[in-house]
Amino acid sequence: MARILTGVQSTGTPHLGNVLGAIKPAIELANDPANDSYLFIADLHSLTQIKDGNLLRNNTYAAAATWIACGLDTSRSVFYRQSDVPEVTELAWYLQCMFPYSRLGLAHSFKDKSGRLEDVNAGLFGYPMLMAADILLYDAEKVPVGKDQMQHLEMTRDVASRFNHKFGETFVLPEVLTRESTMYVPGTNGGKMSKSQGNTINIFDDPKTLKKVINKEIITDATPLEDPKNPNSSVVYNLFKLVSSENDALEMANALRAGGYGWGHAKKALLEAIVDGYASERSRFNELMANREEIDFALAQGSARARVVASDVLSRVRSKIGY
Numbered sequence: 001m002a003r004i005l006t007g008v009q010s011t012g013t014p015h016l017g018n019v020l021g022a023i024k025p026a027i028e029l030a031n032d033p034a035n036d037s038y039l040f041i042a043d044l045h046s047l048t049q050i051k052d053g054n055l056l057r058n059n060t061y062a063a064a065a066t067w068i069a070c071g072l073d074t075s076r077s078v079f080y081r082q083s084d085v086p087e088v089t090e091l092a093w094y095l096q097c098m099f100p101y102s103r104l105g106l107a108h109s110f111k112d113k114s115g116r117l118e119d120v121n122a123g124l125f126g127y128p129m130l131m132a133a134d135i136l137l138y139d140a141e142k143v144p145v146g147k148d149q150m151q152h153l154e155m156t157r158d159v160a161s162r163f164n165h166k167f168g169e170t171f172v173l174p175e176v177l178t179r180e181s182t183m184y185v186p187g188t189n190g191g192k193m194s195k196s197q198g199n200t201i202n203i204f205d206d207p208k209t210l211k212k213v214i215n216k217e218i219i220t221d222a223t224p225l226e227d228p229k230n231p232n233s234s235v236v237y238n239l240f241k242l243v244s245s246e247n248d249a250l251e252m253a254n255a256l257r258a259g260g261y262g263w264g265h266a267k268k269a270l271l272e273a274i275v276d277g278y279a280s281e282r283s284r285f286n287e288l289m290a291n292r293e294e295i296d297f298a299l300a301q302g303s304a305r306a307r308v309v310a311s312d313v314l315s316r317v318r319s320k321i322g323y
C-alpha cells in the first residue's frame with residue numbers, strides 16, 4: 001500500500017485546470033484500495049495571498065465542496081483542512097532551521113516575485129518548507145505534482161535528507177507522481193489555466209455564465225468558417241478533448257480539418273460538454289455550499305484522523321532534535 005498526499009490551495013473555487021490536473025486524478029488514486037490517501041485544503045498556504053477572513057473561509061468551503069462533488073469518498077480517505085492540524089506549522093519551523101537561506105531564495109514561488117519585493121511576505125519566502133512539512137508530517141510516499149511544483153518536492157526531499165543525515169532516519173523521502181495526460185490544461189487565452197492569469201473556466205458556473213466565458217474569452221484566429229483549421233493549435237479543441245470522449249474529440253478534429261466547421265460550432269460543443277459533463281458535480285457542489293455543516297463534519301472527521309499520524313511523526317522529530 002502506498003501513502004499518497006496532495007492538497008489544493010483555497011484561493012478560490014477550483015477551476016477546470018485544478019479539477020482535471022489535480023482533483024480528479026487524486027480521487028482516482030484515493031478510490032484505489034491499494035492506496036492510503038491524505039487529501040487536504042491548503043488554507044495556510046493561501047494566507048500568503050489572501051488577507052480577508054471571510055474570503056479565505058468561503059474559499060476553503062468551495063475547495064472542500066469541489067473535492068466531495070467530484071466524487072471523493074471522505075470515509076475512505078483522510079480529508080482535512082490544513083489549519084486544523086497545528087503540528088504542521090511546528091514542523092515547518094524545524095525544517096526552516098535546517099534549510100539554507102540561499103536555497104529558499106532560489107524557489108520559483110519567491111523568485112517570480114522577487115523583482116517587486118513589496119509584494120513578498122515572509123510566508124511566501126518560507127512557502128517551500130511549509131509544503132515540505134505538509135508532506136513529511138504524514139510519512140507520504142507518493143506526491144502528485146505538476147511541473148510547477150517539482151522544485152518544491154525536490155526541496156522536500158533535500159531537507160528530509162539533511163535531517164536524516166544529521167539526526168538519523170526520521171523522515172520518509174517522498175517520490176513524485178505525475179500524470180502527463182492532464183498536466184497541462186490551457187486557459188482561455190492559450191496559456192496554462194491559472195487564477196493569477198485570469199484565464200480560468202469554473203465548471204460550477206451556471207450555463208449562461210459558462211456560455212459567456214467560452215464565447216467571449218476563449219481566443220480563436222480569423223480563419224473563415226469554410227476553410228480548414230488546425231485543431232492542435234486551437235484552444236477550443238485542446239480544451240474539448242480533455243472534457244469529452246475520444247470519439248467526440250476525433251470527430252471535432254476531423255470537422256475542423258475538413259472546413260465548413262467554424263469556431264462557433266466548436267465553442268458550442270465545448271459548452272455542451274462542460275454543462276452536461278459536469279451536471280452532477282455542479283448540482284452536488286451547490287447542495288454542499290448551501291449546507292456547509294456537511295463539509296464541516298467531513299473536515300473535522302478527517303482532521304482528527306490526520307492529527308493521530310501528525311502527532312506521532314512530530315514526537316519522533318522532537319525527540320531527535322532535543323525537545
